Each structure stands twice: as C-alpha cells, then as structure tokens.
Amino acid sequence: MxxxxxxxxxxxxxxxxxxxxxxxxxxxxxxxxxxxxxxxxxxxxxxxxxxxxxxxxxxxxxxxxxxxxxxxxxxxxxxxxxxxxxxxxxxxxxxxxxxxxxxxxxxxxxxxxxxxxxxxxxxxxxxxxxxxxxxxxxxxxxxxxxxxxxxxxxxxxxxxxxxxxxxxxxxxxxxxxxVDISKFFDASEIDYVKHTLLFAGSIVEKKGIRQLIESLAFLVDEFPEIHLLIAGKGGNLPGTKIPYLPILEKSITPEISKHITFLGLVNNSKMPNLIAKSNICCYPSHMEAMPLAWLEVLAMGKIFVGSTAGPGNEAVINNVTGILANPYSPEDIADKIKWVLDHPEVSKTMGKNARADVTDRFSxxxxxxxxxxxxxxxxxxxx
The missing domain is CATH 3.40.50.2000 (Glycogen Phosphorylase B;)
Structure with a gap:
C-alpha cells in the first residue's frame, strides 16, 4: 500500500x-x-x-x-x-x-x-x-x-x-x-512551582488567552503568589495583518501585569519540563479541531483546565481526566483554577487518570x- x-x-x-x-x-x-x-x-x-x-x-x-x-x-x-x-x-x-x-x-x-x-x-x-x-x-x-x-x-x-x-x-x-507518549514523561509526581499557571499556544483571541488573563482578577486576592506563564508567539487579529499581542498587552491592568510573564516562543524540546514545573496548565480555547497541545499535557499526567467549546469533551473527560471551563467566562475559568488549587490531591489523581486515558485512546x-x-x-x- x-x-x-x-x-x-x-x-x-x-x-x-x-x-x-x-x-x-x-x-x-x-x-x-x-x-x-x-x-x-x-x-x-x-x-x-x-x-x-x-x-x-x-x-x-x-x-x-x-x-x-x-x-x-x-x-x-x-x-x-x-x-x-x-x-x-x-x-x-x-x-x-x-x-x-x-x-x-x-x-x-x-x-x-x-x-x-x-x-x-x-x-x-x-x-x-x-x-x-x-x-x-x-x-x-x-x-x-x-x-x-x-x-x-x-x-x-x-x-x-x-x-x-x-x-x-x-x-x-x-x-x-x-500523541507520541515516549516524548512526554510522567510528571504527576514531580515537584512543581506552587500557584504557577501555564498557557502554551499562539497568542490570539481564539485561544482564550484574554479571558485567561482576565480570570486572574478573581484569583490574585486569595492567591497573591499566583503567576501566569505565557509561552507562544503572537498572531494577528482575524482576517487582518494587525498584531494581536500589543492590543492584549495594553488591556492588562498594572495590578494583574505583575502576575504575568510572557516567555515568547519556547522550543518544543523545552516544553515538557515547563509543563512539568507548572502547577496547572490552562488552555481555554474558543475552538479547536483536536488540540495536540492539550493531549501533550494530559499525556504528562498534569492537571489540565481546558474548554467546554468544540471537541473539549472528546479530549478531556470532565472532572475525571481534567476540568473544562467556559472559555468566554473569566469568572468560570477562575472558579475552575481555584478548585484545582484547593484540591491538590484530587487533582493529582485526575492527572494520573489523564495519562492512562491518553495512552488508551490517543497514543x-x-x-x-x-x-x-x-x-x-x-x-x-x-x-
């Protein structure tokens, strides 16, 4: 053939x-x-x-x-x-x-x-x-x-x-x-940086990055050490050549900006370690076809907050292998992140479930x- x-x-x-x-x-x-x-x-x-x-x-x-x-x-x-x-x-x-x-x-x-x-x-x-x-x-x-x-x-x-x-x-x-499981080690038992959130992907509106940033306003008072790492390069506004990242940066308040670090484009070889060291990976996309970036996080046994939109419930078994949030609601994204931070042991179990599920269905x-x-x-x- x-x-x-x-x-x-x-x-x-x-x-x-x-x-x-x-x-x-x-x-x-x-x-x-x-x-x-x-x-x-x-x-x-x-x-x-x-x-x-x-x-x-x-x-x-x-x-x-x-x-x-x-x-x-x-x-x-x-x-x-x-x-x-x-x-x-x-x-x-x-x-x-x-x-x-x-x-x-x-x-x-x-x-x-x-x-x-x-x-x-x-x-x-x-x-x-x-x-x-x-x-x-x-x-x-x-x-x-x-x-x-x-x-x-x-x-x-x-x-x-x-x-x-x-x-x-x-x-x-x-x-x-x-997903090539061999490229993504089991990170479910690895020590992570507490209250660190990771977003990885193109910095465009459809990836839900704006709502994720806005969700921090509902979290910083209760979790003053919370910090969002953003790994990826900026794209353009849909249907235009206007860069999205400068517009996004201008919308971030001084109170929230100190809780955010833009890492730029991160080499694929470095992503597994970055995922492993993060407390929560949160990719609240407005739409995906079948997001490989999600599957890579799940393959590593990390607690994951994804999106209810599109094929979210095909990639993630909600409340079993990860958590799905309304990607258009900063408050709902914050609620899901807060739940994870308040339930570390249950979240660890979800991570283990995730790696097993990816092995069974997506390897x-x-x-x-x-x-x-x-x-x-x-x-x-x-x-």
Whole structure:
C-alpha cells in the first residue's frame, strides 16, 4: 500500500512548521513501520527542489512558483506533475490532503482521494465569528467535491464541517490525532512551582488567552503568589495583518501585569519540563479541531483546565481526566483554577487518570493501528 500526503508543513530543520506537518511526520513513521509506503509532497521553504527520506518517509519539497495572481494554478500543476511521476514509479493508492488541498488537483481513477479534516476555512471562520472569504470558500467546496473518503480528527470538526458545507449523509471516519507518549514523561509526581499557571499556544483571541488573563482578577486576592506563564508567539487579529499581542498587552491592568510573564516562543524540546514545573496548565480555547497541545499535557499526567467549546469533551473527560471551563467566562475559568488549587490531591489523581486515558485512546500506536485498519479496509474494497 502507498499513501501520498500533501503538505508544505512537513518539519524541516531550521524552519517553522505547522501542526499538520507534525501530525503527518508522527503518523507516517508509524505507518512505514507497518509496511506502508509513505510519500509527502509539498512546496519547499527555499527556492530549490529537495528529496529526502526521513524515518522511512520520502519527502518531496518542490519549488514554489511566484507568478502573481496565478500562483495557485502553477503550484497545483507542480504538485500534480510530481504525483504523476511518483505514481508511475510506485503506484499510489491514496492521496490525502487537508480541507482545501484537493481543489485544483485532477483525479486519477485508480487513486482514492482523502480529505482529513483538521479544521478548514468554514470551520474556523464560524469559530472566530468572521466573514467567509469567497476564494477560500470556493477552494474548500471544490476540494470536498473531489474527495472519495472523509476523515475527521474529532467528531466535532467532522459534524460541524458536514453542516457548514452541506455534505449530507456522506460517511465521515473519526480518527483522533496521535500523541507520541515516549516524548512526554510522567510528571504527576514531580515537584512543581506552587500557584504557577501555564498557557502554551499562539497568542490570539481564539485561544482564550484574554479571558485567561482576565480570570486572574478573581484569583490574585486569595492567591497573591499566583503567576501566569505565557509561552507562544503572537498572531494577528482575524482576517487582518494587525498584531494581536500589543492590543492584549495594553488591556492588562498594572495590578494583574505583575502576575504575568510572557516567555515568547519556547522550543518544543523545552516544553515538557515547563509543563512539568507548572502547577496547572490552562488552555481555554474558543475552538479547536483536536488540540495536540492539550493531549501533550494530559499525556504528562498534569492537571489540565481546558474548554467546554468544540471537541473539549472528546479530549478531556470532565472532572475525571481534567476540568473544562467556559472559555468566554473569566469568572468560570477562575472558579475552575481555584478548585484545582484547593484540591491538590484530587487533582493529582485526575492527572494520573489523564495519562492512562491518553495512552488508551490517543497514543501513536493506537491511532496508527486505526489508520492502518481504515486504509487497509478501503484498499480491499477497491478490488
């Protein structure tokens, strides 16, 4: 069996990469170990073509075309030509892309085309209450019309996308994102810095960072030593090029600012220790598809305060493996944090439950097996 993933975000040393790239790198490695040939086709970060094999995955990084206004057309031809050349040498069974990824690709009848929903344009436009951009909407609808198979990383993102794009009763296979447990040690018994909160992620409105900061006003009198560490880089206001971080910083009162430290972007290799040393990890997102950052905290057995929005109750078993708060209510976020601080032993038990649950439901071995079974079944039905 041969699966070809389409992404320009596959991790490359010295360059930033997105969550989809990390997902494919993790899953692809495991699929290779199960005897599947895995290729990745995408555009390069630099102006030359490169091919390399990483953990058994053949990665093709192509030269991006710069023709203004028609860049989408020429880049789709570059990707199509590479798929064709790979297919001639090693016949491809499945081509997998994200929501917009199939829009301009011609289909070959001997290949099945898969969309895996990580959260597309319609999904996040709704979540951020912003206008649909017609060009992206056009691409997304065109892409879904070409898909033979649909996979979603959570039931929520699958069903929400079904409703937004009016997909009818087409089957959607839910397979969660995987977590490589081996990269995240059990921190449930490690000493932490008391009353330290950690937020990690993009500093944008949809991540709930403003409400988390505002929640401190309900906590500082009772917990004067409370301190929020914010790890991540700033993004822009939705649909604009206006930086969000300066606006956020101006909204913080002097009383609260002394309880906050902005750490900037933290290297992935340093995140586990930062998570381990924090009392509570709190990521009250307004919307996610299936947040890998949440799963990484849970995998470490840390007490976690997440969000009731979106797939929150799919990732977290409320009051068993973590706690879910209303992400739009600073007071509710504060109440959940206060409960954790007042119940350290029960919280420790939740952390242990979380690590066990992630191992059972989200570990890379479990998720890779589900993907293998899904593709194997589809391949058998092709013949």
């Amino acid at each position: 041969h699966i070809c993933f389409l992404t320009s975000e596959f991790p490359k040393e010295g360059f930033p990469h997105g969550g989809v790239g990390s997902f494919i790198a993790t899953l692809g490695r495991e699929l290779v170990e199960r005897g599947i040939k895995v290729s990745v086709v995408g555009l390069n970060y630099v102006s030359n073509e490169e091919t390399e094999i990483i953990n058994g995955i053949t990665v093709y990084r192509l030269v991006s075309k710069k023709q203004k206004g028609l860049q989408w057309y020429y880049n789709s031809k570059v990707i199509t030509n590479k798929i064709d050349s790979i297919h001639k040498e090693h016949p491809i069974d499945f081509v997998e892309a994200t929501e917009l990824g199939l829009a301009f690709l011609p289909k070959r009848k001997e290949i099945k085309y898969v969309i895996r929903m990580h959260g597309g344009h319609h999904f996040f436009a709704k979540a951020e209450n912003r206008k649909i951009e017609w060009w992206k909407a056009f691409q997304e609808k065109k892409s879904f019309k070409k898909a033979d198979l649909l996979v979603a990383v959570s039931e929520y993102v699958g069903e929400t996308t079904r409703n937004l794009l009016k997909l009818g009763d087409v089957p959607i296979q839910v397979i969660y994102n995987p 890379v071995t479990v998720i890779a097996n589900l993907n293998f079974d899904f593709f194997a079944k589809q391949k058998n039905e092709m013949f």
